[in-house]
Amino acid sequence: MKIIIKPKTVFSFNLKEIWQYRELFWTFAWRDIKVRYKQTIIGMLWAILQPFIAMIVFSVFFGRIAGISSGNIPYPIFVYTGLVFWTYFSSSLSASSDSMIGNQAIIQKIYFPRIILPISVTLVHLVDFFFAFLVLIGLMIYYHFLPTLSGILLILPSILITFLSFSGLGLFLSSLNVKYRDVRYALPYFIQILIFVTPVIYPPIVLGKYQWLWYLNPMAGVIETMRASLLGIGTINWQLLGSAAIISILSFVFGLIYFNKTERFFADII
Numbered sequence: 001m002k003i004i005i006k007p008k009t010v011f012s013f014n015l016k017e018i019w020q021y022r023e024l025f026w027t028f029a030w031r032d033i034k035v036r037y038k039q040t041i042i043g044m045l046w047a048i049l050q051p052f053i054a055m056i057v058f059s060v061f062f063g064r065i066a067g068i069s070s071g072n073i074p075y076p077i078f079v080y081t082g083l084v085f086w087t088y089f090s091s092s093l094s095a096s097s098d099s100m101i102g103n104q105a106i107i108q109k110i111y112f113p114r115i116i117l118p119i120s121v122t123l124v125h126l127v128d129f130f131f132a133f134l135v136l137i138g139l140m141i142y143y144h145f146l147p148t149l150s151g152i153l154l155i156l157p158s159i160l161i162t163f164l165s166f167s168g169l170g171l172f173l174s175s176l177n178v179k180y181r182d183v184r185y186a187l188p189y190f191i192q193i194l195i196f197v198t199p200v201i202y203p204p205i206v207l208g209k210y211q212w213l214w215y216l217n218p219m220a221g222v223i224e225t226m227r228a229s230l231l232g233i234g235t236i237n238w239q240l241l242g243s244a245a246i247i248s249i250l251s252f253v254f255g256l257i258y259f260n261k262t263e264r265f266f267a268d269i270i
Helices: 015-020 022-036 045-065 075-097 104-109 116-120 123-142 149-153 155-179 182-197 208-216 218-231 238-269
Strands: none
Touching (some): 022 116, 022 123, 045 075, 045 123, 075 116, 075 123, 075 155, 075 182, 075 218, 149 218, 155 182, 155 218, 208 218, 208 238
8 A cells, every 4th residue: 555645735635545554543543541540440530530539529618608599499409410511621631642652762763644543532531431431320310210202312513612722722832832842731720720711610690791701612502402302401502502512612723724724833842
């Protein structure tokens, strides 16, 4: 098989080339999954403990001490629904942003589509999301919540919107991180701040007249849609979900364009 490497344009996205390197993609993904839980005692249970412990902490401090109301929904399942998707977003964004630096040795040695790295590294967090979502199902059974048909049908679109959101930001930040290592230090603080402008720990009524800001945050649309459809909190805000879809697509396109623009210099400056 002959492989011809051609210069890429800013707007190029060669699916055929990525398909040719699909085995390398799965190799990277499987490596990250094995490394993540290597020499751990409880292994995959960490995927469940992270959002579950956060749920307990938020329930105590925000649900009881601060007295944040979650309406007729028990606060633990209210906040856990948001944490499942938020943890998937934030963990994938962190891993994607650091993927180029973490693989600098192989980048300097051989050619392969660099976009494989920031995408494949997020698969381990998709596995974590699956196990954390099983706990959400258990909580729904415990609290006697029955999801609607629309809720079940909207799970995959919500996951896709989340994926496009962190992938777009991840492509941009991973490219930026190659040149400016400040990104890896600033990103954790950015994520910590972002959780407070995302409806993870509080309902929409808290922001009052500033709720329009959520239309700029795709994760707000995802979390509010899942709560409305799975737990029956109000009605689904289709405008908010539509805005989340549009913002996530634009984010992915912007990240892809910037990644393609800077990819040719990665091996030289990393």
